[in-house]
Amino acid sequence: MKYILSILISLTLLTANAQRSSGDVGIGLQFGEPSGLSLNFYRNAGPTVDILAAWDLDKFFYVNAHALYYKHIGGSEYLHFIYGPGAFVGIIDNKELKDAIDLGISATGGLSMVYRQLEIYLRVTPRLALLDKTNVDLGGGLGVRLYF
Numbered sequence: 001m002k003y004i005l006s007i008l009i010s011l012t013l014l015t016a017n018a019q020r021s022s023g024d025v026g027i028g029l030q031f032g033e034p035s036g037l038s039l040n041f042y043r044n045a046g047p048t049v050d051i052l053a054a055w056d057l058d059k060f061f062y063v064n065a066h067a068l069y070y071k072h073i074g075g076s077e078y079l080h081f082i083y084g085p086g087a088f089v090g091i092i093d094n095k096e097l098k099d100a101i102d103l104g105i106s107a108t109g110g111l112s113m114v115y116r117q118l119e120i121y122l123r124v125t126p127r128l129a130l131l132d133k134t135n136v137d138l139g140g141g142l143g144v145r146l147y148f
Helices: 002-014
Strands: 025-033 036-041 048-056 060-072 079-092 100-115 118-129 135-147
Touching: 036 135, 060 100, 079 118, 100 135
Parallel strands: none
Antiparallel strands: 025 036, 025 135, 036 048, 048 060, 060 079, 079 100, 100 118, 118 135
């Protein structure tokens, strides 16, 4: 992980004058429950589209998407409260029965620090599964994204 952060920080320093702007795409990783590839399609006004794809090739494939809102904390241009509604779908390999589909609604909330084109965030994501069986679960994690 320290190598990934070093690469992202180096790329950010190379684009020292660049700022995140509407239409940029953030690509990175989220570590937590679940861990995976994080994408954010940034917009200056209104919600951004936030997607997390996670997988363990022997056990599951999972996609979570949110309409993500950024609100400045105090007078800071770098710190944000993030929140938004979303949905998820997952395919779970259940060895005892058969493959199961997990589908439901979710929400996310947390903190984000954006410096130039680098974003580091920490979030909590409660989920309500509606298909196969009704279930409440809590996820989230620590993530880093670089915007292009």
